[in-house]
Amino acid sequence: xxxxxxxxxxxxxxxxxxxxxxxxxxxxxxxxxxxxxxxxxxxxxxxxxxxxxxxxxxxxxxxxxxxxxxxxxxxxxxxxxxxxxxxxxxxxxxxxxxxxxxxxxxxxxxxxxxxxxxxxxxxxxxxxxxxxxxxxxxxxxxxxxxxxxxxxxxxxxxxxxxxxxxxxxxxxxxxxxxxxxxxxxxxxxxxxxxxxxxxxxxxxxxxxxxxxxxxxxxxxxx
Amino acid sequence: xxxxxxxxxxxxxxxxxxxxxxxxxxxxxxxxxxxxxxxxxxxxxxxxxxxxxxxxxxxxxxxxxxxxxxxxxxxxxxxxxxxxxxxxxxxxxxxxxxxxxxxx
Numbered sequence: 139x140x141x142x143x144x145x146x147x148x149x150x151x152x153x154x155x156x157x158x159x160x161x162x163x164x165x166x167x168x169x170x171x172x173x174x175x176x177x178x179x180x181x182x183x184x185x186x187x188x189x190x191x192x193x194x195x196x197x198x199x200x201x202x203x204x205x206x207x208x209x210x211x212x213x214x215x216x217x218x219x220x221x222x223x224x225x226x227x228x229x230x231x232x233x234x235x236x237x238x239x240x241x242x243x244x245x246x247x248x249x250x251x252x253x254x255x256x257x258x259x260x261x262x263x264x265x266x267x268x269x270x271x272x273x274x275x276x277x278x279x280x281x282x283x284x285x286x287x288x289x290x291x292x293x294x295x296x297x298x299x300x301x302x303x304x305x306x307x308x309x310x311x312x313x314x315x316x317x318x319x320x321x322x323x324x325x326x327x328x329x330x331x332x333x334x335x336x337x338x339x340x341x342x343x344x345x346x347x348x349x350x351x352x353x354x355x356x357x358x359x360x
Numbered sequence: 361x362x363x364x365x366x367x368x369x370x371x372x373x374x375x376x377x378x379x380x381x382x383x384x385x386x387x388x389x390x391x392x393x394x395x396x397x398x399x400x401x402x403x404x405x406x407x408x409x410x411x412x413x414x415x416x417x418x419x420x421x422x423x424x425x426x427x428x429x430x431x432x433x434x435x436x437x438x439x440x441x442x443x444x445x446x447x448x449x450x451x452x453x454x455x456x457x458x459x460x461x462x463x464x
Contacts, residue, residue, distance in 0.1 A: 140443075141443050144442075144443050144444040144447075145443070147444075148444065148447050164363070165363065165367075169363060169364065172368070172371065173367055173371060176368075176371035176375060177370065177371035177374045177375065178374075178375075179374050179378075182374050186366075186367075186370055190363070190366070195361060195363060195366070198361050198366045201366060201370060202366065202369055202370045202373065205370045205373070205374055206370065206373045206374065206377065209373065209374035209377045209378070211405055212374070212377050212378040212381070213377045213378070213381045214381065214398075214401050214405065215378075215381065215402075216378050216379065216380065216381025216382050217381035217384050217398065218381070218398045218401065218402060219381070220381055220382050220384060223382070230379075231379065233382065234378045234379035234381075234382050235378065235379075237378045237381070238378075239405070239406070239409060242402065243402065243406055246399070246402050287454075287458065288455060288458060288459075289455050290425070290429065290451035290452060290453065290454030290455035290456075290458070292426060292454070293414075293426040293429035293430065293450045293451055293453065293454035294448070294450050294451035294454075295413050296409075296410055296413035296414045296426055296429075296430055296433075296450070297429065297430060297433040297446055297447050297450035297451075298443075298447055299406050299409040299410045299413060300410045300430060300433050300434065300437065301433070301437055301443045301446055301447070302406050303402075303403055303406035303407055304437045306402065306403050306406075307403070311400070312399075312400060312403045315400045315403050315404050315407070316403050316404070316406075316407040318404075319403070319404035319405075319411075320407040320410060321411070322408070323407075323408035323409075323411045323412050324411040324412065324415050324416060324421065327412060327416045327419055327420070327421065328419055328420055328421060335408060335411075335412055335416075336405060336408045336409065336412065338408075339404045339405060339407065339408030340404055340405060340408075343397065343401045343403065343404035343405075344397060344401070346400060347393070347396050347397035347399075347400040347401070348393065348397060350393075350396070
């Protein structure tokens with residue numbers, strides 16, 4: 139619960155910078171709000187306004203591709219969350235809507251099914267409410283906030299992801315995957331379109347996971 | 361294409377991507393290999409997000425004040441310092457370094 143709420147608050151603070159940057163990119167307040175309500179995926183939203191800021195409507199195909207590529211990891215998350223959420227059509231649609239980095243991450247580090255569910259809903263709904271309110275506030279504030287980097291908020295965002303992966307690094311195999319994924323994502327970044335580094339890192343997990351490389355071979359039949 | 365069309369189309373694609381994963385039958389995950397892979401996927405995606413948010417800016421490798429901030433966060437997480445305290449420490453570290461004109 140505590141990690142869920144602190145993640146929600148930390149991420150929501152970032153919504154102010156999204157709202158401000160969105161208006162600076164040329165979107166109006168309503169368009170900014172629709173993005174936060176409907177798309178609701180920070181990376182995809184930042185990618186979209188970043189491309190609109192640089193190329194206007196001529197960058198529209200690139201903006202759609204970049205936000206879709208960055209959003210594709212949410213499919214991996216929803217596959218991961220599916221058995222945890224359980225049955226019920228409307229519940230699954232609602233869960234899908236708030237399936238993002240943070241809600242999945244907080245949920246999957248919990249020890250049992252009940253706290254996994256609680257962690258998912260508290261984080262997801264908390265961020266949904268917080269993110270939409272703060273991106274609206276940011277859009278209204280416009281550029282008054284200035285450069286978020288001077289407050290170190292970009293470093294805090296990276297530290298948040300680090301804190302989420304940390305509890306999972308207790309065996310050799312996940313540590314190998316984490317290091318390899320981080321290196322691959324960073325190294326390929328200058329050479330591929332936005333979003334692809336994250337997908338490349340997922341391929342690392344697939345290869346190591348399917349072959350059970352560095353695993354303990356605990357399922358081996360003697 | 362208007363700006364509104366762009367926003368609606370891109371948003372719907374991202375939303376459908378999220379919903380798609382819930383269509384895969386849950387029974388698939390009762391096997392050991394998919395469960396192991398999906399656990400490792402979480403580790404890989406989060407680690408990639410750490411790396412991308414720490415050493416890249418606008419698709420370039422950029423080493424700046426974020427790197428010492430993340431190194432500090434590593435030490436603090438290893439010492440079991442609470443999550444939100446580590447986040448504040450990392451932000452302060454980067455902000456102070458930039459204020460001092462170090463590592464921009």
